[in-house]
Amino acid sequence: MADVSTTAPATLRGVVPPLLTPLTPTGELDVPSFERLIAHHLDAGVDGLFVLGSSGEVAFFEDEMRDQVLREAVRIVAGRVPILAGVIDTQTRRVLAHVRRALEIGVDGFVATAPFYAITGPEEIEAHFRAINEAAGLPLFAYDIPVCVHLKLGADLLVRLGAEGIIDGVKDSSGDDVSFRRLVSLNKLAGSPLTLLTGHEMVVDGSYLAGADGAVPGLGNVDPAGYVRMDRAAQAGDWSTVQKEQDRLAALFEIVFQPVGKVGPAAGVGAFKTALWLMGILDTNTMSAPMTALEGENVDRIRTVLTALGVDVVR
Amino acid sequence: MADVSTTAPATLRGVVPPLLTPLTPTGELDVPSFERLIAHHLDAGVDGLFVLGSSGEVAFFEDEMRDQVLREAVRIVAGRVPILAGVIDTQTRRVLAHVRRALEIGVDGFVATAPFYAITGPEEIEAHFRAINEAAGLPLFAYDIPVCVHLKLGADLLVRLGAEGIIDGVKDSSGDDVSFRRLVSLNKLAGSPLTLLTGHEMVVDGSYLAGADGAVPGLGNVDPAGYVRMDRAAQAGDWSTVQKEQDRLAALFEIVFQPVGKVGPAAGVGAFKTALWLMGILDTNTMSAPMTALEGENVDRIRTVLTALGVDVVR
Amino acid sequence: MADVSTTAPATLRGVVPPLLTPLTPTGELDVPSFERLIAHHLDAGVDGLFVLGSSGEVAFFEDEMRDQVLREAVRIVAGRVPILAGVIDTQTRRVLAHVRRALEIGVDGFVATAPFYAITGPEEIEAHFRAINEAAGLPLFAYDIPVCVHLKLGADLLVRLGAEGIIDGVKDSSGDDVSFRRLVSLNKLAGSPLTLLTGHEMVVDGSYLAGADGAVPGLGNVDPAGYVRMDRAAQAGDWSTVQKEQDRLAALFEIVFQPVGKVGPAAGVGAFKTALWLMGILDTNTMSAPMTALEGENVDRIRTVLTALGVDVVR
């Protein structure tokens, strides 16, 4: 990957959490909470931030809101780590519009999914990433997330696009670590053109062992320091520390299984926001409409998991 | 359903084709072709037009393009039939932005899908339609299209929302006519609060027999007159004419199975555009990026189907 | 299709219900109930019986039980209508073993699905039907049931196998009436080599209008006479009677939506068995393990649907 900015390392790798978007009770960006959340990440030593990803509720925001989130993130981070901007939308033309606006705001790279809503085949998927790369002129990560776009990006396609310089990396949120392992193998054979990041907070340990370059863990919003420690241990080949950190983070991840009667981000992102609200970092656990915030026993169960693990809660 | 406009019938029913969006070779709206296409529909006697649906390539257009398509449609139709506007986007907030802009342009009703990309449950789906209804203040059709949004709207939910006045109708593109038949039954039991339109051009005959109020046939762009004749025959209980028209339209529908190496709208909408281009109604068969237009043998095979059925082609 | 037996019509068409398998409280074949159920069908004038289908709980029975069910059916029917035997199993070799045993027992035709459990491609599916046809030497229906085997039989393949004489008909339980309509069209173009039966009790009316040759309705166990009347009306082109019968049967089909906490055949076949038990035709509503019989409020709700429609219940 090319140098992503004057402040960025020559090669982005390591822990790049998908930044949550804190909201006010009426659903607008909560800037003071956003500042505290970003400080929480930077204090932990994360290697970059992925703004406007699935965990950032990107699919719920119209253009103005997306721009505000990016602009504030850029202002607050102030070049201390590179910022990857999610340019996630149904089809090419809409994605290119997001790319243009993000370039004006000033980001360090992009993350884009395959097209969705309208069914597309291999020819269209490839044309989609080529068009984004041409418009972006900055590092581009392909975001493999079948649970949202309902197709899987094949390892062969990804490595071929990498070898051609169309994409620079992959954020793998496919839940299919067999395929991720093959992606690592093929990438290595091709001279490692791609930076490979796993999006699965539960199996970062195995991903490092398999050869991943880093992680984009949603749970990293709650405990970025744990993921940074795991990353540094993996770099040092200290696998017993890797294992210990992952075991603890796996126990912490149980917060996402606590909400009853919720599915998708209303449960998962809802649990992350609720934990950060209980920890005093966010002022609310508000979710974007049509989702509603966790409350009552759903909050209590998350508090119980946190306190059992020794996390300080203030509410 | 309430009166949809001064020019609209008290109850929209019958043939409401999902209008294609003709494009210039560079992908912009081709206004002269759009005018000819709308005339083709109005001359055939269609009962309404659904602008910016899946067949209209809505998922490929950014806001400015959506607005231009709607504005031109409204101008060209000039109140002769009601216009339903597709307000199709990932989640509530984005859909509401489309509703606001369409209200300014001046349409007669709305069509909205369930939320997509981010997984949502029954609670969120219901909140989504309630929010749209509140903002719209005009007839609202729920668009059931699992192939795009990857969830099925249940008949019980739809009829309940209908009975409450949250939605006024359903466009069923689920491909699940067993479920459509049940929707008809439950709607009748509830006093028929919903107008039920099928989106499947191949089974409009059976849908009428089951009790559908009309159709939204993509193939109706190519042969609107055939669908209008079938509708009038069904209204008159003349089932042998219904059968004859549907048989002919089913043979015509074979055009969508001719393209080799294409999937989704690149094949289906591509075939409709190619047929209309061969018939001289559109000036190109251009598709939105990342799709490409049909060419070569894919065009030849469509021409063969058309001429075998006696359709006049000019190219 | 060839003459299926000395007692069979030259071409099987019309109403061929998938016969339920009545069980004793300990899960064995309940012969007296089976006799009453078959009499219920024959009295209604059905055109054939499909024994050991999905509704017959075939997947739950080991070979001995399958043989007993077939043998008793053959004995009770005594040649009055043709019997199609389901030879449903995971892969070719197992299906062929069922074919051999059924041939010894003496049936009039076979019904087989695509292979399942192990994933197979087009080459294997075709080889599978060819092998069955070669061993069977009797009319063979391809059973298209994606909900059980998780793949859809394409209309092109089916018509090609029909034209070659490998299969004689299709039982379509795909729930995809768009595809069924195309199957009808392609079959007609090929000279109608296939007898096309729909398995969807809710849309038999539309299937007849589209050109189906008959139906294999699970609900036909409860009300075979209704389906026979609809079939005769469709043959006579009396579509208002077709519509009236289907409307009534659609209301009756609501029994399958009454069971709470049940899915699949435990709900659907369970509802059919419960209705027949309430009507005094079956002595129990026992289901095969691991399913359990409907009881309590689930039975009450079915009784309510039946009595609202004027069906005589004795329990």
Place this chain on the structure above:
Amino acid sequence: MADVSTTAPATLRGVVPPLLTPLTPTGELDVPSFERLIAHHLDAGVDGLFVLGSSGEVAFFEDEMRDQVLREAVRIVAGRVPILAGVIDTQTRRVLAHVRRALEIGVDGFVATAPFYAITGPEEIEAHFRAINEAAGLPLFAYDIPVCVHLKLGADLLVRLGAEGIIDGVKDSSGDDVSFRRLVSLNKLAGSPLTLLTGHEMVVDGSYLAGADGAVPGLGNVDPAGYVRMDRAAQAGDWSTVQKEQDRLAALFEIVFQPVGKVGPAAGVGAFKTALWLMGILDTNTMSAPMTALEGENVDRIRTVLTALGVDVVR
């Protein structure tokens, strides 16, 4: 888990390959090849053998063939390692028949999937495993293989059944290592009632790091010694050796991606059989009907992968 036999360790763990079933050109069990294949495994030091699994083509075999395979395996292994028998079939009653016959033949434990073909819910799945356990009286592994049975066994259910003593272990072939990681966590919290084996040959390294007790690798038929070395290294905490072995095995696994025009076991098991045939251990690479053996360039490409990795080939 209870002592599985006089020859078995108190707790089965480690490498338990799913034994392939060598076939003669006419599709019968090839006993001499079977003897060589089992010797290949035992020489490598495997900890057990899983006979009649998906890789063993169980779904393709009728009862007599299943019995023969089991009987020969028991005879050849002669108590040197425990034998787990796959009792894989559509529903409970059929599975129980396989259990009874396998008990007579004499095996050391069982492996069973969730019910398939007919849709079943949580109540039935649980009743299914309870019935098998009651009949088996030997260690029972739940086989989680959604790609074949089209449902996923939840970690909560599995751990609960383990805590009750209904099942003794899990063979996870779900491809969902996020869920596997959670299964490991919940099992540990419950006092580790379950032995957890991964079925994914590509991610055994990460599975060990996560806490797996062993592996059931299909590729282990080709290179059992590699998996045994990886297992012993993992036990010793020697993660750099684990990584080295997995990297080499991942390169070897590329054989399954070489066949063109094949899917499912025809590609995967076909590649394993072809490799062992090229290595001189099997006399043919015959597959069960309706599958056909790999040939021509598909064989050449597999030979190329093998020789590139230094594997001796004799054909």
